[in-house]
Amino acid sequence: MINKAQRISNWRGENHVNFCAVCGCHPGQDNLIQDKNPSSGANRGRLCTDCITLLRLSKESPRILANMIVYLEDFDIRLEID
Ligand SMILES: [Zn+2]
Secondary structure: OOOHHHHHHHHHHOOOOOOOOOOOOOOOHHEEEEEEOOOOOOOOEEEEHHHHHHHHHOOOHHHHHHHHHHHHHHHHOOOOOO
């Protein structure tokens, strides 16, 4: 099982740098955005435009994002990321 330190390393793309840390798409190196913690300014992962937008629109709220997952699952929307 992967631990938190390994997950953070993966989110930051320390083992890979060419795809979005959240959805795994390959938008090209120039289209990945370095996400930062809005409070501390610390680097987080490199994300595609869609994932950055989703994060900002959700107000970075785990509660909103978790509710979104339940919402999708309750309406039988498959959660596949290509
Ligand atoms: Zn993405």
